[in-house]
Amino acid sequence: MTALRLLVHASAWEAPDIRSYELRQPTGGVLPAFTAGAHVDLTLPSGLVRSYSLVNSQTERHRYVIAIQKDRASRGGSRWLHDNLRVGDLLNVAGPRNNFALDETAPHSVLIAGGIGITPIVSMIDRLEALDRSWELVYCARKRAGAAFLAVLDGKPRVRCNYDEEPGGRMLDILAVVAAAPADAHFYCCGPLQMLETFERVTRHLPRECVHVEYFSAKEAPAREGGFTLVLTKSGREVAVPAGKTILDALKDVGINVAHSCTEGICGTCETRVVEGTPDHRDLILTPEERAANKTMMVCCSGSKSERLVLEL
Ligand code: FES
Structure with a gap:
């Protein structure tokens, strides 16, 4: 990911808890494409x-x-940004990277968004419309008043909103949405963990390449069981990973820095080639097939099932 220092050019409320921020090069000019x-x-x-x-x-x-939602359970990220980030500030930004890419050849795309999960979907709709592709969106929020970006979505015939806390409202039946879609549709889901888990369950029977999920937080804890040795092919070093440490921690302890960002297995920055051994995959990036192939792993959160793990580092 490209390291950038960007200016907060503008900011606006999109819903009572959600603010958008527009980031630009401080001197104007072009940003890396996304x-x-x-x-x-x-x-x-x-x-x-x-x-x-x-x-x-x-x-x-x-x-x-x-767009950032102020999360009441924030560990300091969204809360700090809401309370401190102002127009005119400079921010360190890495990016962009895409783990939730559109299949632009799909005959039909079914987009399912929950809450702040609408953010990538708004950009995807813009792209699908530019390509004149067939798509539909089901946008879930507790209440209409808390739903962001309705101004750009309202009035589009392919958008259906589901407000489960409005009078008469109920949770979206994701199974019914999937079942009603054309057989050759691609499905995309971004939203809270519970929604993503339901989505993955009801799409389990579909070909993997038709199912696309974007996680914003880890599903399981990083592997800290330790008790194995890393063999690094580029540096020729061996590094023991003790209990209580992730691979990334153990590497840092001996002065080996692997590029990383989220440390939760959701961004893909720390992806490392596996030469030999069996990783204990804990990330949310690799598909089941990629996990089984054991060609790469996310060293921030995944561990090892074998006593030796040979990495291209
Ligand atoms: S640092 Fe984000 S996946 Fe490892």
């Missing part, structure tokens, strides 16, 4: 790194637009 579904990583002054999806059109090269 594709719909991509995210950037912000590094906060505390060192925390947080990933946010790009909301704007991939045709725009002069700005990145992100």
